[in-house]
Amino acid sequence: MRERREMTPEELDGWLRAESAADDAEAERRLALLFDALVEPAPRPGFTARVLASIRAEEAAVRLARRRRFRHLAAAAVLLSAAAFAGLLLAGPGGLGAIPALGARCLMAAGAIGRGVAWFWTLFATAFVPVAEALFRPWIFGVAAALALSSILMLSSLVRCLEREKGVVHALLPH
Amino acid sequence: MQEAPHQRVEGRVPTDETLAIRAREGSPEAFARLVERYERPVFGLIVRLVRDPALAEDLAQEAFLRAWRALASFDPERRFASWLLRIAHNAAIDALRRRRTMPLVSLVMEDDGEEEGRERELPDLAAPNPEERAAGRDLARALEQALAGLRPEYRAALLLRFGQQLSYEEIAEVLSLPLGTVKTFLHRGRAALARALADAGYRLPTRGGETGGRSGT
Numbered sequence: 459m460r461e462r463r464e465m466t467p468e469e470l471d472g473w474l475r476a477e478s479a480a481d482d483a484e485a486e487r488r489l490a491l492l493f494d495a496l497v498e499p500a501p502r503p504g505f506t507a508r509v510l511a512s513i514r515a516e517e518a519a520v521r522l523a524r525r526r527r528f529r530h531l532a533a534a535a536v537l538l539s540a541a542a543f544a545g546l547l548l549a550g551p552g553g554l555g556a557i558p559a560l561g562a563r564c565l566m567a568a569g570a571i572g573r574g575v576a577w578f579w580t581l582f583a584t585a586f587v588p589v590a591e592a593l594f595r596p597w598i599f600g601v602a603a604a605l606a607l608s609s610i611l612m613l614s615s616l617v618r619c620l621e622r623e624k625g626v627v628h629a630l631l632p633h
Numbered sequence: 634m635q636e637a638p639h640q641r642v643e644g645r646v647p648t649d650e651t652l653a654i655r656a657r658e659g660s661p662e663a664f665a666r667l668v669e670r671y672e673r674p675v676f677g678l679i680v681r682l683v684r685d686p687a688l689a690e691d692l693a694q695e696a697f698l699r700a701w702r703a704l705a706s707f708d709p710e711r712r713f714a715s716w717l718l719r720i721a722h723n724a725a726i727d728a729l730r731r732r733r734t735m736p737l738v739s740l741v742m743e744d745d746g747e748e749e750g751r752e753r754e755l756p757d758l759a760a761p762n763p764e765e766r767a768a769g770r771d772l773a774r775a776l777e778q779a780l781a782g783l784r785p786e787y788r789a790a791l792l793l794r795f796g797q798q799l800s801y802e803e804i805a806e807v808l809s810l811p812l813g814t815v816k817t818f819l820h821r822g823r824a825a826l827a828r829a830l831a832d833a834g835y836r837l838p839t840r841g842g843e844t845g846g847r848s849g850t
Binding site: 467477 | 661664665668672673676677680681686689690693694697698701702765766768769770772773776777791794795796798820823824826827830831835
């Protein structure tokens with residue numbers, strides 16, 4: 459760090475003289491001397507500690523936001539999975555035989571919704587979750603992959619089940 | 634005792650770039666050392682641009698926070714000082730844009746208070762006498778005021794060149810300007826500074842070498 463010293467009138471004269479003589483190199487050298495004598499302002503004591511505290515606070519906020527985002531994603535995943543399974547159960551064997559035609563229509567609709575939900579969840583788990591989260595936490599790749607696999611299995615079983623029950627449902631519907 | 638900025642020698646004292654790499658790898662201690670090294674240059678640049686010490690401190694803190702966030706993009710082949718001062722300059726310019734009219738605050742008035750809480754130097758027997766010191770302070774105040782009256786772009790160029798000893802190329806990088814523009818700003822800034830001092834009574838010397846105005850008295 460440069461040592462501070464008092465500015466002298468001679469230094470100022472020297473610079474002004476160099477400026478008026480259009481001697482760029484000398485003017486620069488002398489102006490640098492004048493700047494050397496200026497007070498170097500300093501922030502209040504404890505500045506570094508305040509900067510580090512703000513960094514810690516920001517990091518904590520980022521971690522919290524990530525956790526919250528992941529919780530939202532997990533909650534959405536659970537709800538979507540529950541909807542898909544509900545559709546599967548309602549439209550599956552044993553759920554249709556004892557109910558009237560209107561109920562069968564409703565259950566078919568629920569099954570269709572469940573299938574749509576399952577598709578959505580598959581896309582969600584395979585595309586959105588890894589892109590959004592795995593950038594930050596590599597282990598989420600594993601979780602996302604497991605969720606995607608389970609979704610695909612669930613979807614395929616749902617589709618098979620609905621296809622199998624299609625005939626039953628049609629037989630129940632009024633013609 | 635603070636370490637001097639622009640440490641370039643590898644050895645016991647790590648370079649800025651080494652510390653930046655360590656900070657990027659998650660070492661808050663390394664970043665703390667960088668903050669200690671650069672708190673004065675960063676604060677000094679910002680406070681002279683925005684001319685409001687309280688705002689300048691907030692902006693300096695913001696600049697270091699931005700630097701921390703952007704550490705991943707720092708190229709260790711480049712000079713850390715230029716990179717950081719660019720962030721600080723941008724923070725100050727953003728603030729100037731937000732607040733078109735900045736209150737004029739004399740920075741020289743802070744001279745006595747700035748060492749508060751820090752070690753005070755012992756009196757130097759070889760130092761100038763009180764009259765000379767007072768004259769020196771008057772000159773410094775006049776220079777600060779003349780500097781404060783310059784256009785922000787001239788002021789920034791002069792501060793980086795003569796306050797931080799950056800090269801023309803580094804100033805161009807900090808200000809995101811072509812090299813030629815930087816040279817023009819420095820040339821015009823120097824002329825404007827001399828004019829402002831002349832207006833304040835510190836006149837340019839006459840052709841015969843005789844000094845007019847207050848500077849020669």
